[in-house]
Amino acid sequence: MVQIFERGTLYWSATTGAYPVNFSGGIGARYAAGGYERTYGFPVFAETAITGGAMQKFRTISGGYTAFYWTPAHHRTHTVWENGAIGGGVTQIFRTSTGAETVYTWSPSAGTHTLNGRGAIYAHWRNTGFTSVYGYPVSDEVHVGNGVYEVKFSLGKSIAWSSSSGVLVK
Structure with missing residues (x-):
């Protein structure tokens, strides 16, 4: 109606x-x-x-x-x-006219979160099978200090990145 x-x-x-x-x-x-x-x-x-x-x-x-x-x-x-x-969809990628990419992820339990679509964290998550190893993102990709960016995942792990250390799984 x-x-x-x-x-x-x-x-x-x-x-x-x-x-x-x-x-x-x-x-x-x-x-x-x-x-x-x-x-x-x-x-x-x-x-x-x-x-x-x-x-x-x-x-x-x-x-x-x-x-x-x-x-x-x-x-x-x-x-x-x-x-x-x-x-269901795991990710949706949005591109701007400048070439920047934002990846939106959604799951029933974690909701919607964003990652840098051209970043090392998203590349690592994608290359290791998306949700099969880490689950869904439960946080946005955020700057946590000292040049380190991090995303937390539903299976209890985090993926971090910095220009000095590269990708680090916690």
Whole structure:
């Protein structure tokens, strides 16, 4: 069910409840352009601020999930199908016109976190099998001091990097 109000639109279903979709933003625009609830289903929660942008998740009639991620740095909305034939998305890479890359990761238990897509920490995580060795990131890639950057992972390990020491697994 859809209810249009003067300052917004609410979607309701028995499985997801009632949540708004902001059609004046990038996520709502992508939702509309792709076919609304017929394609993506109903919102699971309202558009939510995340590090570097916003996201909103939708549940399809078949029970799958679609997540939309929007970032002002890229002025684009990205779609992640979470229940496809090959499973849920582990990462989504965003590139700027300057060539910088930010990798967004998401998991149900850890939420959304960011890594430098051209950095040594992400390269090490990718080259060792993403989640198979370290699990999902549970922190963003952050500067922890003295030129050291670090990401903590769900299987209890951390990957750190500095220009003087290279990659270090803790």
